[in-house]
Amino acid sequence: MKRIVVMALLSLAAMRTGMAGVLPEDRADVLLHSYDGGGVTIQGPSVLVRKQFAQKFSVSGNHYVDKVSSASIDVVTTASPYEEERKQNSIGLDYLHDRWMMNVGFTNSEENDYKAETFSFGVSQDIFGDLTTVSLGYSLGNDVVGRRGTNFSEDTQRQQYRLGVSQILTKDLLLGVSFEAITDEGFLNNPYRQVRYLDPTTPQGYSYEAETYPRTRTSDAGSIRLRYYLPYRAAVHVEYRKYGDTWDISADTFEIGYTHPIEAGWVFEGKVRSYSQSKADFYADLFPRSEFQNFMARDKELSTFTSQTLRVGASYDIVRGGWKFVERGTVNVILDHMLFDYEDFRDLRVTGVTPGSEPLYSFDANVLQVFVSFWF
Amino acid sequence: MSATKSLSIARSVALAALVVAATGCSVEPWVKPYERDHLADPIMSFDRDPVSSSYTGHVYEAREGARGATGAAGGGCGCN
Numbered sequence: 001m002k003r004i005v006v007m008a009l010l011s012l013a014a015m016r017t018g019m020a021g022v023l024p025e026d027r028a029d030v031l032l033h034s035y036d037g038g039g040v041t042i043q044g045p046s047v048l049v050r051k052q053f054a055q056k057f058s059v060s061g062n063h064y065v066d067k068v069s070s071a072s073i074d075v076v077t078t079a080s081p082y083e084e085e086r087k088q089n090s091i092g093l094d095y096l097h098d099r100w101m102m103n104v105g106f107t108n109s110e111e112n113d114y115k116a117e118t119f120s121f122g123v124s125q126d127i128f129g130d131l132t133t134v135s136l137g138y139s140l141g142n143d144v145v146g147r148r149g150t151n152f153s154e155d156t157q158r159q160q161y162r163l164g165v166s167q168i169l170t171k172d173l174l175l176g177v178s179f180e181a182i183t184d185e186g187f188l189n190n191p192y193r194q195v196r197y198l199d200p201t202t203p204q205g206y207s208y209e210a211e212t213y214p215r216t217r218t219s220d221a222g223s224i225r226l227r228y229y230l231p232y233r234a235a236v237h238v239e240y241r242k243y244g245d246t247w248d249i250s251a252d253t254f255e256i257g258y259t260h261p262i263e264a265g266w267v268f269e270g271k272v273r274s275y276s277q278s279k280a281d282f283y284a285d286l287f288p289r290s291e292f293q294n295f296m297a298r299d300k301e302l303s304t305f306t307s308q309t310l311r312v313g314a315s316y317d318i319v320r321g322g323w324k325f326v327e328r329g330t331v332n333v334i335l336d337h338m339l340f341d342y343e344d345f346r347d348l349r350v351t352g353v354t355p356g357s358e359p360l361y362s363f364d365a366n367v368l369q370v371f372v373s374f375w376f
Numbered sequence: 377m378s379a380t381k382s383l384s385i386a387r388s389v390a391l392a393a394l395v396v397a398a399t400g401c402s403v404e405p406w407v408k409p410y411e412r413d414h415l416a417d418p419i420m421s422f423d424r425d426p427v428s429s430s431y432t433g434h435v436y437e438a439r440e441g442a443r444g445a446t447g448a449a450g451g452g453c454g455c456n
Contacts, residue, residue, distance in 0.1 A: 031428065048426065131405045160444070166422070171407050171412065172414050180445040219442075221442065227422060229415070229417065229419075233417070233419075235417075235419045241445055243441075243444070249442070251440070275442070301439060302441055332428070369431060371425070371428060373425065
């Protein structure tokens with residue numbers, strides 16, 4: 001479980017234009033999001049505003065809310081349904097100097113049982129006739145993990161290291177390569193989740209006890225993405241990401257998508273995303289006995305599973321040719337349909353069967369985003 | 377290897393390094409600036425709507441074991 005990692009990544013944020021020598025556009029977005037699946041609904045707004053000043057700076061602010069109502073499989077089998085709210089506020093500042101761009105950011109996230117603060121720093125530069133953009137980034141996060149109704153409090157520290165390259169390959173083809181390493185140290189459990197173990201003294205044949213995770217985790221992720229401009233003004237993109245960590249989880253993500261604008265001011269998009277992962281080495285759906293090993297988990301996010309996402313989206317120009325100080329505006333709708341199939345996480349709502357022979361769990365979810373954007 | 381040949385190789389390497397150092401940031405681009413209108417089209421952006429991609433990244437990160445190299449930002453858990 002000990003591995004020293006050298007990392008890297010280019011965040012998409014730094015790749016958004018493929019040009020470090022240009023400040024991001026002035027723009028405001030108001031988004032409403034809704035997630036509904038697996039007994040969980042999460043809704044809320046996200047407002048993002050970005051504005052340039054003094055020709056060399058761009059400041060951004062984001063306010064984001066998750067209103068959670070959960071009766072998930074974990075909650076209905078080991079706890080009680082609950083509702084909670086998470087609020088997140090972020091500020092960022094970009095500074096442009098010649099072909100260099102520097103950015104600093106701060107994010108604060110609060111819910112009744114979890115507080116997180118993250119500082120980030122990044123730098124990017126255009127080189128080779130502006131064909132290549134190289135980016136470096138670092139983030140430091142400090143979290144405080146609580147547990148509702150108790151005085152429980154534990155700390156977690158997270159460091160993220162990013163390196164990326166965005167490359168113009170031809171007049172129609174862009175390449176993005178990114179790497180990111182993340183190290184965590186501290187309390188990494190979900191304080192509400194429990195493991196189950198065989199217990200012949202109970203009617204159902206098993207009991208629950210608290211999860212115990214390692215107190216460190218280091219992960220590496222590398223991705224490559226290509227975006228190609230088709231001759232009739234449309235774009236196709238493909239992306240692949242490889243992931244591995246010191247908990248022995250490895251994952252592959254593949255995505256292919258298509259973007260098609262039409263003259264009347266519409267842009268349509270569709271994509272398919274496929275994700276698969278192997279389980280953490282201390283994960284089991286059913287342990288042979290209590291305290292079977294030092295580290296034990298039954299988080300389905302640490303199990304072996306696959307997920308598929310199908311996306312359709314549309315965008316429409318509502319301010320064409322400008323209006324007062326608004327140069328352009330769009331209204332956008334994006335719908336994702338997600339399917340999760342677990343290979344070693346069982347549905348314990350089914351009782352009266354031999355422990356470990358319950359049906360495998362699966363669920364689907366719909367994720368809706370509706371947002372308006374204005375450029376000014 | 378003779379000293380003369382070693383010196384010759386060293387000179388060649390030094391010259392190559394000097395050329396790279398002198399021209400590294402001004403390489404003649406094989407895609408000229410006036411040929412980049414397709415690449416400048418918003419549909420070619422890796423992240424056309426940051427407010428949306430940030431949210432999408434959070435949805436995945438809360439439900440999957442993998443993380444990183446996506447550009448998604450966020451804090452907190454929201455994963456029960």
